[in-house]
Amino acid sequence: MRDLNAALARRREQGLYRSRRILGGPQTPRQQIDGREVLSFCSNDYLGLANHPEVVAAFHRGIDHYGAGSGSAHLVNGHSAAHEALEEELADFVGRPRALLFSTGYMANLGVATALCERGDVVLEDRLNHASLLDAGLLSGARFQRYAHADAVECERRLASHQDKHALILTDGLFSMDGDVAPLAELAAAANKHDAWLVVDDAHGLGVLGEAGRGTLEYLGVDDADVPVLVGTLGKGFGTFGAFVAGDDDLIETLIQQARTYIYTTAPPPAVAEATRQSLRLIREEPWRRAHLQTLIKQLRKGAQQIGLELSNAVGPIQPVMIGAPEAAVACSEQLLANGILIGAIRPPTVPAGTSRLRITLSASHSADDVELLLNALSTIVPLCAQAEC
Numbered sequence: 001m002r003d004l005n006a007a008l009a010r011r012r013e014q015g016l017y018r019s020r021r022i023l024g025g026p027q028t029p030r031q032q033i034d035g036r037e038v039l040s041f042c043s044n045d046y047l048g049l050a051n052h053p054e055v056v057a058a059f060h061r062g063i064d065h066y067g068a069g070s071g072s073a074h075l076v077n078g079h080s081a082a083h084e085a086l087e088e089e090l091a092d093f094v095g096r097p098r099a100l101l102f103s104t105g106y107m108a109n110l111g112v113a114t115a116l117c118e119r120g121d122v123v124l125e126d127r128l129n130h131a132s133l134l135d136a137g138l139l140s141g142a143r144f145q146r147y148a149h150a151d152a153v154e155c156e157r158r159l160a161s162h163q164d165k166h167a168l169i170l171t172d173g174l175f176s177m178d179g180d181v182a183p184l185a186e187l188a189a190a191a192n193k194h195d196a197w198l199v200v201d202d203a204h205g206l207g208v209l210g211e212a213g214r215g216t217l218e219y220l221g222v223d224d225a226d227v228p229v230l231v232g233t234l235g236k237g238f239g240t241f242g243a244f245v246a247g248d249d250d251l252i253e254t255l256i257q258q259a260r261t262y263i264y265t266t267a268p269p270p271a272v273a274e275a276t277r278q279s280l281r282l283i284r285e286e287p288w289r290r291a292h293l294q295t296l297i298k299q300l301r302k303g304a305q306q307i308g309l310e311l312s313n314a315v316g317p318i319q320p321v322m323i324g325a326p327e328a329a330v331a332c333s334e335q336l337l338a339n340g341i342l343i344g345a346i347r348p349p350t351v352p353a354g355t356s357r358l359r360i361t362l363s364a365s366h367s368a369d370d371v372e373l374l375l376n377a378l379s380t381i382v383p384l385c386a387q388a389e390c
């Protein structure tokens with residue numbers, strides 16, 4: 001048998017060991033972690049909806065009406081009126097004929113790639129795609145290739161060399177660990193030219209980017225028709241849980257018939273769908289959250305520049321600070337925590353070797369004072385920890 005203990009010890013030595021902290025209350029900027037209060041900059045609750053009183057109240061009402069669990073898969077009798085209404089409202093929000101709920105974004109991506117690909121097809125992916133998209137491509141049975149990050153030219157060259165095959169391009173909209181956006185217009189042009197499908201997973205952009213919160217496509221001014229398959233998740237900007245795929249009727253019916261991660265799993269609790277419907281209402285009716293978030297992003301980037309910290313070309317709430325070695329990133333994160341600030345150290349294999357980083361995320365529920373506190377802490381801790389081991 002393999003020596004698990006030795007492998008774990010090696011992982012620890014390399015600074016790659018992962019462990020969990022325990023959250024003692026709701027997902028808010030000031031939160032209880034391991035029994036103490038910290039100011040957190042690592043949640044994906046970008047709009048501050050995870051603990052919004054109206055979302056919480058809708059969740060309660062959903063439970064009163066539907067009970068706790070859905071009881072079965074969507075295709076048996078677990079597909080409730082709440083799920084159906086949410087699908088219609090999500091489709092309307094993203095401007096597509098239909099939407100289909102999945103239990104998680106991971107499952108949505110696996111479902112899309114496996115339902116749309118056949119053996120002999122080609123899947124092309126950005127090298128920095130989210131793990132669920134990479135796994136989806138590997139599981140699809142198609143020939144799997146990656147192109148350099150955000151390199152639509154390489155993507156097109158690869159398409160051209162597979163002229164005779166069906167091809168699927170999979171990309172994050174807003175990249176989860178780098179915070180930059182994919183060159184969607186260029187990828188769409190390449191897809192159109194070679195009759196390939198473009199699938200955009202906009203887990204981090206939806207609700208957050210664009211005037212109306214319609215995500216990376218709206219932010220970049222890309223035509224909906226150029227992205228025939230849009231994946232969204234509900235556990236980030238929406239503040240709840242779950243995911244969806246949006247597109248035309250044939251796409252959605254194909255997924256219902258063939259996506260195994262849709263068919264062979266229990267539907268999410270209907271109350272979660274009721275809570276998400278309320279999140280969506282707030283996303284549509286209260287654009288001030290996006291505006292406030294953008295103000296905070298500008299404040300952080302300007303302040304970082306003043307203290308000589310290099311931030312990448314991130315455009316949204318994900319603002320990584322590159323550190324390099326995993327041990328140094330962990331040291332930074334631990335020193336920040338000692339100062340009451342929680343920021344995750346992201347290390348391989350989540351990101352490529354040599355690019356360990358602090359992944360700062362901002363939320364509309366942060367204040368300008370919170371960002372000031374963050375900048376003060378970064379200015380003293382990062383220069384110390386990034387060079388020497390703290």
Ligand SMILES: *Cc1c(COP(=O)(O)O)cnc(C)c1O
Binds near residue numbers: 103133172176234235
């Ligand atoms: C978080 C994330 C997912 C997974 O979504 P879950 O609902 O958490 O499973 C998929 N794609 C991207 C780009 C993500 O960031």
